[in-house]
Amino acid sequence: MPSIPFLEITKYTIGVGDRFAHQGVAQLRAVQQAREAGLDVHPVWNKSNREHTIIHSKPDDLRAEADTAVAALDWKEPYYVDADHIGLKTVDGFIAASDFYTLDVADFTGKTPGTSAAAEFVHDMERYDGLISIPGTTVRLDANATTARAAADKFLLAVQEAGSIYRHVCKQKGAENFVTEVSMDETDTPQTPAELFFILAMIAREGIPIQTIAPKFTGRFNKGVNYVGDLAQFEKEFDEDLCVIAFSIREFNLPGALKLSVHSGSDKFSLYPIINRLLKKHDAGLHVKTAGTTWLEEVIGLAEAGGEGLEIAKAVYAGAHGRFDELTAPYATVIDIAKERLPAPRDVVGWTSEQFVRALRHVCSDPAYNPNFRQLIHVGFKIAAEMGQRYLGALKASEAIIGRNVTENLLERHIKPIFGPAV
Numbered sequence: 404m405p406s407i408p409f410l411e412i413t414k415y416t417i418g419v420g421d422r423f424a425h426q427g428v429a430q431l432r433a434v435q436q437a438r439e440a441g442l443d444v445h446p447v448w449n450k451s452n453r454e455h456t457i458i459h460s461k462p463d464d465l466r467a468e469a470d471t472a473v474a475a476l477d478w479k480e481p482y483y484v485d486a487d488h489i490g491l492k493t494v495d496g497f498i499a500a501s502d503f504y505t506l507d508v509a510d511f512t513g514k515t516p517g518t519s520a521a522a523e524f525v526h527d528m529e530r531y532d533g534l535i536s537i538p539g540t541t542v543r544l545d546a547n548a549t550t551a552r553a554a555a556d557k558f559l560l561a562v563q564e565a566g567s568i569y570r571h572v573c574k575q576k577g578a579e580n581f582v583t584e585v586s587m588d589e590t591d592t593p594q595t596p597a598e599l600f601f602i603l604a605m606i607a608r609e610g611i612p613i614q615t616i617a618p619k620f621t622g623r624f625n626k627g628v629n630y631v632g633d634l635a636q637f638e639k640e641f642d643e644d645l646c647v648i649a650f651s652i653r654e655f656n657l658p659g660a661l662k663l664s665v666h667s668g669s670d671k672f673s674l675y676p677i678i679n680r681l682l683k684k685h686d687a688g689l690h691v692k693t694a695g696t697t698w699l700e701e702v703i704g705l706a707e708a709g710g711e712g713l714e715i716a717k718a719v720y721a722g723a724h725g726r727f728d729e730l731t732a733p734y735a736t737v738i739d740i741a742k743e744r745l746p747a748p749r750d751v752v753g754w755t756s757e758q759f760v761r762a763l764r765h766v767c768s769d770p771a772y773n774p775n776f777r778q779l780i781h782v783g784f785k786i787a788a789e790m791g792q793r794y795l796g797a798l799k800a801s802e803a804i805i806g807r808n809v810t811e812n813l814l815e816r817h818i819k820p821i822f823g824p825a826v
């Protein structure tokens with residue numbers, strides 16, 4: 404790939420952000436405390452077009468949240484604002500506010516590319532006729548005309564679409580002013596390490612200076628709850644993906660900072676020790692998106708505050724329960740709620756702060772913790788949005804208690820286990 408200017412991403416980044424743009428300071432405080440503890444991590448505020456649409460917020464609101472937090476805490480380190488999961492149709496609203504673009508081309512995977520483009524790609528890949536042994540590793544990739552052709556049929560059109568979005572942003576922003584991520588996580592099937600290799604080959608040929616890539620990993624990455632899947636399989640795949648990335652940087656002259664991006668990365672507690680170990684083994688960077696977890700901490704903080712805060716938390720649950728189908732539909736591929744395990748809203752009305760907080764807070768060892776309850780509240784932010792001033796007023800009134808929950812959750816349950824000393 405020819406060398407193209409780009410804004411460089413730092414090695415370890417944590418994707419934060421929140422539905423109502425009120426927790427920027429509490430989030431940045433977590434990153435600041437992590438740095439004080441010796442962890443070289445930087446924040447990326449992100450919010451997807453989907454969430455802006457549901458809440459009726461604007462990309463500029465997220466930029467304002469980030470800039471305000473940075474000024475308030477006198478943050479001098481790099482930080483980024485991510486236009487998360489955008490496409491050609493939605494990117495224009497994010498040009499002024501963002502300096503990080505997550506090009507979502509999942510909808511273009513599995514669609515047949517033009518025959519000449521596919522033939523050219525396969526021809527180019529003929530130099531890998533057979534097995535690729537990644538030097539210094541035991542990883543072998545099945546790379547031949549047949550697998551290259553299959554990868555082209557699955558991903559070439561999607562990568563071409565990513566190229567169109569990338570060039571569209573370049574024209575308006577200047578190539579040197581932003582970070583590019585390509586995401587294919589919201590597809591039906593996970594991508595194998597060999598497919599990741601071919602995708603990176605296509606991205607290099609398309610001239611995209613990609614710095615983070617979000618494949619779909621094996622297993623379920625449900626919103627706000629723990630990983631569901633085969634840990635050994637995940638470990639093998641993640642390990643091989645890291646090898647493929649390091650190899651592809653050299654092979655295709657991709658940006659040296661290129662790293663994996665884990666979406667719906669919040670609360671995947673069983674994966675963190677694996678990820679932590681593998682990052683150290685490969686001396687690799689990582690981006691993890693965790694925005695959803697902060698909204699849940701807001702509700703926990705409100706419930707903990709009691710009074711009006713607890714009433715609001717209960718109203719969010721009752722509202723979400725009553726509009727189950729509507730609220731869960733946009734998240735169908737990333738939630739798994741056992742309806743019969745949801746508490747009845749008429750019972751929840753009588754709950755104390757402690758009962759509500761324990762059901763919601765992600766402490767797997769607590770028998771009162773209910774992942775079904777947690778996932779339903781996760782998609783219930785539309786109910787809070789509809790409360791308007793009542794909700795925002797409560798956030799202000801309980802700012803300290805909510806902020807403490809937000810900071811502690813990010814620092815202790817996320818940043819330290821992922822990036823900190825291995826435990």
Ligand SMILES: [Zn+2]
Nearest residue numbers: 586588666667
């Ligand atoms: Zn995603």
